Amino acid sequence: xxxxxxxxxxxxxxxxxxxxxxxxxxxxxxxxxxxxxxxxxxxxxxxxxxxxxxxxxxxxxxxxxxxxx
Numbered sequence: 001x002x003x004x005x006x007x008x009x010x011x012x013x014x015x016x017x018x019x020x021x022x023x024x025x026x027x028x029x030x031x032x033x034x035x036x037x038x039x040x041x042x043x044x045x046x047x048x049x050x051x052x053x054x055x056x057x058x059x060x061x062x063x064x065x066x067x068x069x
Contacts, residue, residue, distance in 0.1 A: 048066075051065075
């Protein structure tokens with residue numbers, strides 16, 4: 001899949017521009033994914049702590065709610 005994407009980019013754009021465009025876009029997408037991951041993980045941890053402290057849930061119930069093994 002990566003090779004196919006690379007081939008298409010190289011055909012549509014000049015080689016130097018394609019490489020720079022791909023590098024910039026992939027870095028931006030990677031940064032956005034990491035940001036979403038951090039936010040989601042932080043929200044999930046906060047939710048789990050609230051369930052334990054406020055609602056008296058145990059770890060097993062939290063794992064079930066999150067569909068974790």
